[in-house]
Amino acid sequence: MIFNIYAKAMAVLVKKPFVLWGISLLQIFLTGLAWTLFGIIPGVAMCLGWLLSTSMTLIFLHGYRGNRVNVLMLFDCFRDWSTIKRVLCGMGWMNLWIFLWALIPVVGWIFALIRVYRYRLTPYILMQEPNVAPTDAIKLSRERTEGWKSRMFGADVLIVVAVYVVVLILGLLARIRYIGALFGIVLFLFAIACFAFLPLFIGLVRAAFYEEIKAEANGSSRCPACGTYVHSKSAFCQNCGAPLHADPRAEGPSAPAVTEPEPPAAPAEEAAEEAEEAVEQAAEGAASAANDAEQALKNAEDAASDMLDEFNPEN
Numbered sequence: 001m002i003f004n005i006y007a008k009a010m011a012v013l014v015k016k017p018f019v020l021w022g023i024s025l026l027q028i029f030l031t032g033l034a035w036t037l038f039g040i041i042p043g044v045a046m047c048l049g050w051l052l053s054t055s056m057t058l059i060f061l062h063g064y065r066g067n068r069v070n071v072l073m074l075f076d077c078f079r080d081w082s083t084i085k086r087v088l089c090g091m092g093w094m095n096l097w098i099f100l101w102a103l104i105p106v107v108g109w110i111f112a113l114i115r116v117y118r119y120r121l122t123p124y125i126l127m128q129e130p131n132v133a134p135t136d137a138i139k140l141s142r143e144r145t146e147g148w149k150s151r152m153f154g155a156d157v158l159i160v161v162a163v164y165v166v167v168l169i170l171g172l173l174a175r176i177r178y179i180g181a182l183f184g185i186v187l188f189l190f191a192i193a194c195f196a197f198l199p200l201f202i203g204l205v206r207a208a209f210y211e212e213i214k215a216e217a218n219g220s221s222r223c224p225a226c227g228t229y230v231h232s233k234s235a236f237c238q239n240c241g242a243p244l245h246a247d248p249r250a251e252g253p254s255a256p257a258v259t260e261p262e263p264p265a266a267p268a269e270e271a272a273e274e275a276e277e278a279v280e281q282a283a284e285g286a287a288s289a290a291n292d293a294e295q296a297l298k299n300a301e302d303a304a305s306d307m308l309d310e311f312n313p314e315n
Contacts, residue, residue, distance in 0.1 A: 009204035
C-alpha cells in the first residue's frame with residue numbers, strides 16, 4: 001500500500017515538478033510575507049497561513065488526480081467570504097484541539113501527534129465536501145482515518161528514515177580520501193533536491209492517502225491490475241486503463257442447449273426392480289398353482305364321490 005502510493009506520487013511529481021515547485025515557493029513566500037507584515041498581530045498572520053496552506057493542499061490533490069494546476073489556484077480559499085470563513089473555522093477548530101491535547105503534561109506531545117494524523121483529512125474535507133459543517137470536519141476525519149493512522153505515520157517515517165540513511169551514507173563516503181570530494185558534491189546536490197522537491201512529494205503522498213481513504217469510505221472497489229480505487233460503475237481504471245468488468249458482447253455465442261440422456265439406473269435400483277418383478281411373478285405363479293391345486297382337489301373329490309356311488313351296496 002505505502003509503496004504503491006509512493007509510486008503514484010512520484011509519477012505525478014515527475015510530470016509536473018517545476019509547476020508544483022514554483023507554486024510551493026510562492027506559497028512559502030506569501031506565508032513569510034504575511035508573518036512579516038502582520039507579525040504584531042499573530043492571529044491575522046496565522047489565518048493567512050491557514051488559507052494558503054489549505055489552497056496548497058488542494059493543489060496537491062488536483063495534481064495527484066491528474067488535473068491541470070496553476071498559480072491562481074493558490075488563492076482558491078480567498079474567492080469569497082463564505083469559503084474564507086469555512087476554512088478558518090475548520091482549521092482553527094482543528095489546531096485548537098491539537099494545542100489542547102499538547103498541554104497534557106509529559107505525554108501531551110504524543111497525544112497531539114496522534115491528533116495530527118486523526119485530523120489530517122480536515123483541509124480536504126473543508127474544500128471538497130461543502131455539505132460537512134466546518135466543526136464536523138475533524139469528526140469525519142477522525143472516523144475515516146480509523147485504521148489508517150499507522151499507515152500514514154509509517155509513510156512519513158519511512159521518508160525521513162530513507163533521507164537520513166542516504167545522507168549518512170553519502171556523508172561517510174565523503175570522508176574517503178581522493179574520491180570523497182565527489183561524494184561531497186553528490187551530498188550537496190541531494191540536499192538541494194530534498195529541500196526543493198521533498199515537500200512536494202510529501203504533499204502528493206498525503207493527497208494520495210485522502211483519495212484512498214475516501215474511496216474506501218464510499219465503498220469503491222480496487223482495480224485488479226494496479227490496485228487503484230475506482231468507482232463501482234466505472235468501466236475502465238482511470239490509472240492504468242484496464243477494463244474493470246467483463247464485456248458480455250466479447251463472449252462467444254452461447255452453445256445450444258443439449259438434452260442429456262437420462263442416466264442409467266443405479267445397480268442397486270436395477271436389482272430392486274428385478275427382485276420386485278420376480279416376487280410379482282412368483283406370487284402370480286403361486287396363485288395359479290393354488291388354483292390348479294384347488295381344481296385338482298375338487299376333481300379328486302368328485303371322482304371319489306363317483307366311485308363310492310358305484311360300489312354302494314344299495315345300488
